[in-house]
Amino acid sequence: MSAGGGGLTPEVAIAVIGVLGVGAQWIAWRLQMPAIVLMLAAGLAVGPGLEWLVPARDIGPLVEPMVAIAVAIILFEGGLTLNLHGLRDAATGVRRLVILGAPLGWLFSAMALHYVAGLGWAAASVFGGIMIVTGPTVIAPLLRQARLSRRPSVLLQWEAIVNDPIGALAAVLAFQVVTVSAAGGEMWSALVPLGLRFAVSGAIGWAAGWLVVQAFRRALVPEYMKVPVLFVAVLATFVGTDLIAHESGLLAVTLMGIVVANSDLPSFTELRRFKEHATILLVSGVFILLAASMDLGTLELLDWRAAAFLVVVILVVRPATVLLSLLGSGLPRNERLLVALTGPRGVVLVAVAGLFATKLVALGVEDGARVVPLAFALVAATVVLHGFTLAPLARALGLAGTDAPGLVIVGGSRFATALGSACKDLEIPVMVTDRNYTRLRGAREAGLPTYYGDILSEATEHGLDLVRYGVVLAATENDAYNTLVATDLAPEFGRENVFQISRAQEQSRRHALPSTLGAQPLGKGMSYLELSRLMTEGWEVKVTRLTEEFTLDDWRGRNPEAFLLGRVDGSGLRLLADGAEFKAVPGVRLLAMVPPEREAVAAGGH
Template structure:
């Protein structure tokens, strides 16, 4: 029998509404190129406290708390799953300092800001201060993509967020565990210490056993491929529940440890697990944030006074810069990069989710000022996200720490065709990078002064050495169709499939050689495989760039050059758009066309605005 609330939504309707608003906010934020957390905050507050359409306590009832607890556990497991010690060892000295020095120092400065700035007691400050170590990995990534920072400061901010995500959760768990045992009636200090130690040890052992056992089972093929994600999810819940039964909220520590163990197990199926955590995190982060925003009590917000504003300013202008500058002493990082990192610390969904959870738990222990943790978290997140969302890019440009102003193109494969295209793009002031695993294939590109990388674009060396933030489009154009497909498939999630291209496969029309449509990238404009494109360049075809005007539009260009192969176009002041299969071009003044022209056309009269290689 279905349970319905006396007024409002049924549980099914409420959960569906949370899903639609959460995922819809993330999609809309992607379209508008803004932090999703802002839209989720607005959506949750509108349907909750403002309009009263959705009330979690009324419409979902007692399941709200357990749902949030499980969701936070999975989110923290995801944080642990991203913490690969091998990558951390290879990271810059600044990253390690921000983790090993910055995390404890950030905890300490946050506690002071909460106690003296917001007026919270030491117990609430210790728990909330631990959570504030987290700088928001779900917020940092889109901000970095929008601001287009240089590689080193971007890496510092990204790795700090990834690594400190589970560390902040662990700090909060440990602080809460101390508060819990100290506030348990009839418990002596010795008993409280023993209970805390047992809980932490049991949680750590359970997490290690869960992660090690799962990794061993996957490596030995004891679990079939189609069951790996279900087994992972089930074991995750089991570890969380068992550890929580030993010591309340220690399950969060257990699942974080479990994620770290799996991340460092070198699993062959690690990519599939990462996809699971990405999909699960998007759903759960959206759901948790909508639930918490809808459950926000305006009466609690009204309790905030000027001390709350002082607390936010202390965090942004004192605690964060002090933590970063002290951590990076002796790191030999330029002061400009230190300043950018010091004044960039947006908090995200994880902070609000964990803060809301522990705020409720502290209130249950009778700590009254814990009611302010949730509102303070909302204020801090909203302020920092809006602040850094609008100021990070201008501040980075002021410091000279941004990438190229125009998004560039990565060309995979060193050939005559890609070299000629790269030269044309460079003359059009489009950043370009050519890569090829064969050093000799890049000889022509190096002679032409084109930036090159000799190695596999999918390697860790490429990830560590290349400024990927400067490039928004990728073209796989080697003589190996299988490699082109592999590169396009692997990098599509990073760049977006609409921005990843590959040249036509040699035997694309053969039923025996056709690959699934889900593999590879967009088909690049020319209906010709590598061999034919290379032959055209050898025959004397050249790359030309033409600027359209009001008098000389696309129709006139096509009429004059019917044999030319259009490769792409560049709007005035915009990024290059490569021609997809059967794409239509809308002519406009100032639009520049890049095309491959036959030898017969190179001696003809060109429009005044035309240039080429």
């Protein structure tokens, strides 16, 4: 399996990159760690550490185009997440972070590079432009892990995605200025072409997005070909724009994604989910590829000034940029502080830095050789720091969900009120939602938080902050709607965290819904009508605490007719399907439907 001069064949190298990248993400999920930390460690281990995987040797000239195309698709997927309706009260902050934050970040970063890291002004101005980028590929998993509140989450996500192509173009501008200065030309000869690049790339990106939307909306593309057509359109837009206006493809594909995201396409959700899956593969692959491409000689260029530079960037440059940009924006101080102390860098910064470092060295700027190790050091430091501190910082500032994820009950009913009240007594966040205001009356009278509206509507997506909730129960009287809710929310909450009350038995197979749709049935598998009947007969949702003396078998022996709905332990609430097994250790509290004649026995263990 070796290539002629030693090493791995290209196909083996690509397979190794995939296994390491996805494997690192899976291990990080199991260990509740930032995935990018493990990916970086894996890439450095097999690359400069063991010299087992050397991309330049094993893959050759394909490395640079692979990284460029992957970054373009990543940015397009980022643009797909930027629905303008999602901005709402965060719009002012996003505008300021882009319009004011980008130039301020460029200036402060260049100053830190020159006065602290010791780079000349040529390399500092180019790399300072690249440092505007805050890493959308890193921000998204960090936000999911930290379960951040909606507005600061939107601020960080929009800033990262919008500033990514702007950072690349800032580096282009700085490099053109350096080139013109070296040739003794005038400044205008650098600025005018940049303006044209902005205009051309923006026009191409908007036109490409509009054409895709029109083709999909008018059914010119069959459903099964929409994702392939979209991929090809992204690649064509990126490459075509770069051919017309060099280094402008990133801006074009980002704008293309924003146009598609705001077009209200019926198939948009499926498109976005597929792109998210592709992005996970690309992010992991690019990180392994770039980390493995490092060499020990380059890393040895890092010294004490590089360490001082990292400290200044994290503790001075980033906070000063954000706080000055958001001054007078009306945003709460804790939100401004959280954004100011959160600035991880990622794939795009390393990729673009590597590109311009080579150009600077070719131009005769010796400091250009230090750009790549500084970029990797910045990525590693910020990813590790924010990966382990964002969640505690968000909790300290009151901008994150509770440690115990709460429960969303879709459908107002006596059963929903009883289950919600039991969760409230256990200090578990609970929200009861319904499309009928009257059905929420019982929940309101019980003091439960309620939301009047369709849980699947766009207004709910942008207006209801679900960061505190990790479990969903679809419990309306409409089996088809319950199935729709469970199917739609399963990818977001995780299928293991989505339940629905059992469907009523259909008299005919032609009326039955497919078993592949929906989620696992709650508890004993009772339907809405059966649960309503039990509530009418006096059944209640009760909480029982297991102890050394009162085990699960004891509870079942004393409550033969009762059935479990869920359990609460140190990790929070877990609903239970019929027959689900779990570790019934002392201290676990059981949520169960208990008949009236067993009430006194069940309450004894509370």
